[in-house]
Structure formats: C-alpha cells, structure tokens
Amino acid sequence: MNMSVYHLHHPDGFDKRMVEVVEFNIMIKMVKKADPTLVILIALLSIAVAAAFLKGGVALTWQGLTQTGRLLETVWLRLPLGFALGGLVQVLVPRAVIARWLGPASGIKGILIGSYTGIIMAGAPYVMLPVVASLYLAGAGAGPIIALLTGQALLGIQNLIVWQIPFLGIGLPLSKYIVCLFIVPLVGLAGSAVYKLLPRLPDLKPRAESQLSNTSQSEPTEKR
Amino acid sequence: MDVALLIMIALLAIAIIVAFWKGRWPLVWAGLKQTGSTLKSMWLRILLGMALGGFIQVLVPSASIAEWLGPASGLKGILIGSYTGLFLSGGPYVILPVVASIYKAGAGAGPVIALLAGGLLSVQGLITWYVPFLGVRLSVAKYIICFFVPPVVGLAGGAVYQLLNPG
Numbered sequence: 001m002n003m004s005v006y007h008l009h010h011p012d013g014f015d016k017r018m019v020e021v022v023e024f025n026i027m028i029k030m031v032k033k034a035d036p037t038l039v040i041l042i043a044l045l046s047i048a049v050a051a052a053f054l055k056g057g058v059a060l061t062w063q064g065l066t067q068t069g070r071l072l073e074t075v076w077l078r079l080p081l082g083f084a085l086g087g088l089v090q091v092l093v094p095r096a097v098i099a100r101w102l103g104p105a106s107g108i109k110g111i112l113i114g115s116y117t118g119i120i121m122a123g124a125p126y127v128m129l130p131v132v133a134s135l136y137l138a139g140a141g142a143g144p145i146i147a148l149l150t151g152q153a154l155l156g157i158q159n160l161i162v163w164q165i166p167f168l169g170i171g172l173p174l175s176k177y178i179v180c181l182f183i184v185p186l187v188g189l190a191g192s193a194v195y196k197l198l199p200r201l202p203d204l205k206p207r208a209e210s211q212l213s214n215t216s217q218s219e220p221t222e223k224r
Numbered sequence: 225m226d227v228a229l230l231i232m233i234a235l236l237a238i239a240i241i242v243a244f245w246k247g248r249w250p251l252v253w254a255g256l257k258q259t260g261s262t263l264k265s266m267w268l269r270i271l272l273g274m275a276l277g278g279f280i281q282v283l284v285p286s287a288s289i290a291e292w293l294g295p296a297s298g299l300k301g302i303l304i305g306s307y308t309g310l311f312l313s314g315g316p317y318v319i320l321p322v323v324a325s326i327y328k329a330g331a332g333a334g335p336v337i338a339l340l341a342g343g344l345l346s347v348q349g350l351i352t353w354y355v356p357f358l359g360v361r362l363s364v365a366k367y368i369i370c371f372f373v374p375p376v377v378g379l380a381g382g383a384v385y386q387l388l389n390p391g
Contacts, residue, residue, distance in 0.1 A: 045272050049279065051283055052282060064278050065275070066278070067281045068275045084239075088252075088255035088259075136358065136362065150369075154345070154373075167320040168336075171389055172381075179337075179384055180377060183373060187369050187373060191365050195361060201359075201360045201361035202359055202361060204358055
C-alpha cells in the first residue's frame, strides 16, 4: 500500500513494474481473504451481465436488472420474516436434544428418527456436520446418518420457511415436502445397503467399529 | 391476499410467543439477535443471487425453458431439472432465485420440483464438507442414492401438485 502511495507522489523515480507486482499481490491476498461463496457469486453475476450485454446491449442488461427488481419486490418482506423465524427456531431447539434423540438408536427406528429429526435440524454445513459426525462416531449407524443428512436437506423446516415459500409460494414446496416425507426414510434404508457394499472405501470410523455397526444395526452398542 | 406471507406472519407470531413463554424477553431478544447476524452475513449474497436469477430469466428464452422444462416436457423435463439441480452450486440464496425465475418463465411443476430437490441435494458440498467431516465411505454411499432421488421426487411431486391444484 505504501508503495502505491509513494508511486502517486513520485511517479518518475519509481519502478512502475514493482508497484504493479505489489498491487497484484495485495489483490491476490484480498481475494484469498474474501468469502469464496461471495467471490463465486460475483464471478457468475459478472459473466451473466457480460453475456446479457453481448447478446442485447444495454437494453437486455437493463431488462435483467428489472427482473431482479421484480423478484426483490416479491420477497423483500417474506425474507426478513423467514430469517426472524429461523433465528427463533435456533434458540428454541437445543442441539443437545437432537443428539439425545438420534444418538444410540439404529435400524428402522433410527432411520425414521434420523429422517424426521432432519426437519428441525438447521444451520450451515460447518455447524451441522460436526454434530452429525460426532453422532456417527458415538455409534449411530450409516442408515440413520444418511437419513438425517437427506432429511435435513429435503425436509428442513427452516429452509422451507426461510427460502422455499418466500420464493415459490405454497403449492410447489408443499407438494415436494409431502413426497419427501416418504422418500427420505427410503434413502436411509438404501443408503445403508450401499454403505455395506463399499467396505474398501476409507471410513471415519475404524474398520472394526464400522463392521460392528453393520452387523448389529439393531443392537445399539456403546463404542466410545 | 398473499397466503404465503400470512402463513409466515402466523408462524413468526407463534415462535415469538413460544420464546417469550420459555425464556421471556431475553430469549426473544436472543432470537432477534440471531436473525440480525444471519441477515448481516447474507444480505449481499441474497441480492447477488436475485440478480443472477433476473439475468437467467432474460438470457435463457422462455421458449427454451418451456421446451426443456415445460409442463409438456414429461420425463425428459424431470431428468433435465434433476441433474441441472444436482450440479447447481451455491446456497439457497442462489438456488431459490434461479428456480423461481425458471418457474416464472414457464417451467412445469414436476421439473421445478425435481430442480429444487436436486439443488437441495447438490453434489457441491461433497468435497468441501461431507468428505472432510464424514469420510469417503458414508459420503459416497449417500450421494450414490441421492443421484436417483430428484427424478423420483419430481415425478411424484408433480402428481401431488396436480392433486392439490386440480385444473
């Protein structure tokens, strides 16, 4: 930064290339520090704006912005309401309770508990996955864990309220939700069968433990 | 009358009452603070996601969307929706604006439900999150099955939508 300031005041006596290298390094550091999701979004949006400009000039670019405005008009009030609801659900349902429900259970009962626990399980992957991993290591079977992960994605009530209903209305998300209530336990069952077919792949659990949990799905065992 | 908005207001009112009943104002305040921190970290992503949705709507002609994903596209539309969704990257702030734009442009209920289910099960998180936290075996087993889920959800969801909205 100091170098570019120096460059501004003393343009003649300074190596411009060095300034460029320093500025480039600063830019790289800023990109590395930035939120990767935000960087990807900005890149995708830049591509979309460039494509619109190339295809239809300023008129099509303006049309894109108008469509954005219309979408914003539909959801501006629904979104903060959804976020408020999400925040309250997070403080009302403690993660320890979720752990107690799913922990030692296995078999069909565990798969059903896993599937429908996914309904109230909320949070970013970096919050949710450590909890799920600890349940898995504490003795939960592959089926309940797969059902829990799929249930969280397809049946998560927070996602339904915060995102799906504001953007799509009631009909489509509700139809999807009704079907997923039945599909998610089946995914847990099928996932458990596929898991047993993949014994050579590296597992989070030590081999002996995962074989134990495979053979005795219906007998909850204290592994740790 | 916006039914979606009314339901959300009712649910929020219930959540505030439950929080107040359980922990009085401190718990209600904790919920609102949680809301503020989520909004603070998300607002820019949401705006960018909506802009992306808007541009997709003007870049991909409605005729193409109707042909690929329209109500008459049948199984082909459901399969296109499913696998586009599975490889759609980004959080809900990207997926929902894109899905809503495609729906507004004339896509059918089945393909949109398949697209939504695919987007929710996106393979994007496999390498970034699932493998590091859960190991290869469990992650691969889950994703093998999830590869077949969106078309089934799209087919069945389309039928349920017809039942809920006859005509």
